[in-house]
Amino acid sequence: MTNALLRVVGLRVRFAAGRGASVHALDGVDLELREGEALGVVGESGCGKSTLVRAILQLVRPTSGTVVWLGRALDEMPARELRSARRDLQIVFQDPLASLDPRMTVGEIVAEPLRIHRPDLNAEARRREVHQMLARVGLPPDAAARYPHQFSGGQCQRIGIARAMILRPKLLVCDEPVSALDVSVQAQIIELLHDLKRECGTALLFVSHNLAVVRRLCERLLVLYLGRMMELGPTDAIYADPRHPYTRALLEAIPVPDPDVQPARLSHVLPGEPPSPLSPPSGCVFRTRCPHAVEVCARQVPSWETDSAGRGIACVRWREIGPESA
Amino acid sequence: MLEIADLEVAFETRMGHVKVVSDFSLSVARGECVGIVGESGAGKTQALLAVMGLLPRGARVSGSARLQGEELLGRGAGALDEFRGARIAMIFQDPLTALTPHMRVGDQIAEVLVRHRRLSWSAGRERALELLRAVHIADAERRLRQYPHELSGGMRQRVMIAMALACEPDVLIADEPTTALDVTVQAQILALLAELKRTRGMSLVLVTHDLGVIAGLADRVAVMYAGRLVEQGTARAVLKAPRHPYTRALLDSMPRLDVPSSEPLRAIRGQPPDPRALPAGCAFHPRCDLAADLCRSARPRLRPTGDGMVACHRPLGAAAGEEGPTS
Known part of the structure; x- marks a missing residue:
């Protein structure tokens, strides 16, 4: 417990939605991230992935609950300490080009965190660091003098990663970092993140709607639906034996490039879309789309059950429905 | 139903004449789904926008695109309206x-x-x-x-x-129809397209960069690289036993659930080429593990193989006597 890098405790984020109504973007999230560990957070649009990221980075204020960084609650930190915590807490965004200032050269973009957090470095030392980092993320040596628009989407994402990693942060938050890229380029970026994580010992919080992408990078996985935790556990265990019907549906929705398999997968597709968070279903929020829902699911909010293997699940029926029913 | 032959699309730019689609030929039978795969900038969308007469004014289009024998290219907007939306329709990513x-x-x-x-x-x-x-x-x-x-x-x-x-319409062109959607909704839309094709006997042209999307729907697959077709064949042949190293590389770069997660993804190195400065020879050679001298000097032509076509000097799984000219 004490060696946790990041702890999220009972996190709730509620947004006002006009006329006195409110929306629970996150409704009770508890998780822990150890040094050097990678946690994947998956779910559909509106599941609370991005709100979780923003709450961890203190970009939105939680309604209740806390984010604990190296044993200290972030929201109680004085501004100066928060600033130095931010040095260890970096982010890579989904839209690579939009997250880079078009008027700055790539060298200036990657050097900026050093200018802010490492005033001890002189211009020459900074330049050296930047060049090493650009080379490390696989950009050509002349990249520093060029502007973001001169690069492809995949290369812009490399620039974003270079900027985030130049301070060797303890945690790198990745918000859908590859979903705007071609499949071939996705693989390059995932392998780059994989290598950087190993070399630098950086922990990753990797947010994605694609379970196949998360699998290569993350040791543990959290599945969110409508702001609630559905399932949490070691990635390999969850892929081998997904317990929550929602996790199963997400896995079944991944297109497989095999014409003997994929047409059949399309024939049992999870129906519908997540309900409006303005009026979430009673009981289990997933029940309106769940093939296994029964009367009790509408009555009772499933409690969070954990086991000794570090798996957690919120489903009343997971034992009954057994492994991978078709 | 739809017969595209020798389609070429070029733009006049400040940097000169830039060809984005070359020698593109494709036929789509009634009730058939043809998938067109390739990375951003491969020319997939430009080729189909040309067929629909939707390219901007500066575009130069040549070749032919016939819908049930009637030529679509070179018609004015008025004459095209008799086809567009009525007999051939298109849906987009966004x-x-x-x-x-x-x-x-x-x-x-x-x-x-x-x-x-x-x-x-x-x-x-x-x-x-x-x-x-x-x-x-x-x-x-x-x-x-x-x-x-x-x-x-x-x-x-x-x-x-x-x-x-x-x-x-007789033909529906779907350009990356699910790329912006969640995987679950993507699966729903793909299932819907499969149902419509089955129940209405509609021909479908599905453009995507994701081979998984193609696999559920396409009867035939065409792979594009740098403005040209590099491989074509039945979905089963192309996805299960690809002949072109690029198709193989695209398949290998996909994260798969059936391999151990400890195995690295095999990314394709480098970037797709800039259409203003295509490499000599085979445009894929700088990223190809099999490239030989011939690949760097001579552009491979699209040649028939078994039940498909491939443009490669060193196709995968080549039987004896099937190799390209080696001199």
């Missing part, structure tokens, strides 16, 4: 920009019928309701009166499909 923001969804669908089928507005709206139901939009009466921004991404794509189906 339905929000393709829909009119200030018009109710029902009216947008009805408008297609008022224009092409001379229906009255009330008959058009009635038909719009049927179409929304046909694409499985729940609560269709209410949706009919809503504006695009009130709908989710998946629902907007369903509306686009309903609009495209309004005149019962």
Whole structure:
């Protein structure tokens, strides 16, 4: 417990939605991230992935609950300490080009965190660091003098990663970092993140709607639906034996490039879309789309059950429905 | 049904004449789904926009595209309208920009019928309701009166499909129809397209960078690289035993659930080439593990193989005597 890098405790984020109504973007999230560990957070649009990221980075204020960084609650930190915590807490965004200032050269973009957090470095030392980092993320040596628009989407994402990693942060938050890229380029970026994580010992919080992408990078996985935790556990265990019907549906929705398999997968597709968070279903929020829902699911909010293997699940029926029913 | 031959698309730019599609030939039979795969910039979209007459003014298009024998290329907008939306329709990646923001969804669908089928507005709206139901939009009466921004991404794509189906086109072109959607909604839209193809006997051209998307729907697959077709064949042949190293590399770069997660993804190194400065020889050679001297000097032509075509000097799984010229 004490060696946790990041702890999220009972996190709730509620947004006002006009006329006195409110929306629970996150409704009770508890998780822990150890040094050097990678946690994947998956779910559909509106599941609370991005709100979780923003709450961890203190970009939105939680309604209740806390984010604990190296044993200290972030929201109680004085501004100066928060600033130095931010040095260890970096982010890579989904839209690579939009997250880079078009008027700055790539060298200036990657050097900026050093200018802010490492005033001890002189211009020459900074330049050296930047060049090493650009080379490390696989950009050509002349990249520093060029502007973001001169690069492809995949290369812009490399620039974003270079900027985030130049301070060797303890945690790198990745918000859908590859979903705007071609499949071939996705693989390059995932392998780059994989290598950087190993070399630098950086922990990753990797947010994605694609379970196949998360699998290569993350040791543990959290599945969110409508702001609630559905399932949490070691990635390999969850892929081998997904317990929550929602996790199963997400896995079944991944297109497989095999014409003997994929047409059949399309024939049992999870129906519908997540309900409006303005009026979430009673009981289990997933029940309106769940093939296994029964009367009790509408009555009772499933409690969070954990086991000794570090798996957690919120489903009343997971034992009954057994492994991978078709 | 649709017969595209020797299609070429070029743009006049400040940097000169830039060809984005070359020697593109493709035929789509009635009720068939052909998948076109390739990375961004491969020319997939440009080729199909050319067929639809939707390219900007500066574009130079040559070759031929016939719909049931009738030439589509080189017609003025007026003459094209007899085909577009009526006999051949297209849906796009981003339905929000393709829909009119200030018009109710029902009216947008009805408008297609008022224009092409001379229906009255009330008959058009009635038909719009049927179409929304046909694409499985729940609560269709209410949706009919809503504006695009009130709908989710998946629902907007369903509306686009309903609009495209309004005149019962013979051919539907779907350009990355699910790329912007969640995986679960993507699966729903793909299942819907599969159902429409089956029940309506419609021909479908599906453009995507994701081979998994192709695998569920396509009867045949065409792979494009740097503006040219590099491989073509049945979906089974292309996806299970690809002949072109690029197709193999695309398949290998996909994260798969059936390999151990400890195994690295095999990314394709480098970037797709800039169409203004294509490499000599085979455009894929700088990224190809099999490239030999010939690949760096001579561009391989598209040649028949078994039941498909491949443009490669060193195709994978080549039988004896099937190799390209080696001198």
